[in-house]
Amino acid sequence: xxxxxxxxxxxxxxxxxxxxxxxxxxxxxxxxxxxxxxxxxxxxxxxxxxxxxxxxxxxxxxxxxxxxxxxxxxxxxxxxxxxxxxxxxxxxxxxxxxxxxxxxxxxxxxxxxxxxxxxxxxxxxxxxxxxxxxxxxxxxxxxxxxxxxxxxxxxxxxxxxx
Numbered sequence: 001x002x003x004x005x006x007x008x009x010x011x012x013x014x015x016x017x018x019x020x021x022x023x024x025x026x027x028x029x030x031x032x033x034x035x036x037x038x039x040x041x042x043x044x045x046x047x048x049x050x051x052x053x054x055x056x057x058x059x060x061x062x063x064x065x066x067x068x069x070x071x072x073x074x075x076x077x078x079x080x081x082x083x084x085x086x087x088x089x090x091x092x093x094x095x096x097x098x099x100x101x102x103x104x105x106x107x108x109x110x111x112x113x114x115x116x117x118x119x120x121x122x123x124x125x126x127x128x129x130x131x132x133x134x135x136x137x138x139x140x141x142x143x144x145x146x147x148x149x150x151x152x153x154x155x156x157x158x159x160x161x162x
Contacts, residue, residue, distance in 0.1 A: 064112055064128035067099070070137060073148040090140070099127050110136050 002010075010017045071081035082099050085091045091099050101111055110133030115125050129137070138148070 063130055064114075065131070065134055066128060070129060070134055073150070074141070074146065075149045084146075085137075088140070088144070096125070098125050105136075108136065109133070 010020055067078040067081055071078045074081065076084075082091065082093070086093065086099075089102060090105055091101050093099055098113070100106070100113070101108075109130055111127050111129055113125060113127050115123060117123050141147075
């Protein structure tokens with residue numbers, strides 16, 4: 001803000017006027033740079049919003065379940081469950097390590113393959129199971145005598161005090 005005194009000083013002193021004009025020019029350059037930075041940040045926000053929406057829709061969907069969660073129901077690791085399903089001819093492992101269903105099961109809505117990007121920029125692909133797929137696995141494994149832990153008959157513990 002220019003007071004009357006400051007305006008009078010600028011009008012009467014070339015050196016003050018030049019200094020003021022230099023400062024105004026520098027301020028204009030700073031503003032332009034800040035405006036460019038804001039534009040770049042807005043563009044980055046849009047990219048992250050798209051990625052965030054994708055993440056919310058796919059990876060955090062209530063309809064998708066990890067193999068680890070399913071395998072834990074059966075008291076085993078995801079590695080063991082994947083190997084078991086491979087042995088039963090349900091799925092196979094591709095060269096990149098991704099488990100995919102054999103043709104007989106692939107178009108049944110049992111799994112969803114998801115591509116996502118880590119913060120490091122590395123892209124990864126993972127297979128998630130749908131609720132329909134989880135139900136299929138339950139029936140499929142039950143037919144082969146494999147029950148989840150919650151349905152197994154637990155032996156009576158005779159060492160209990162009471």
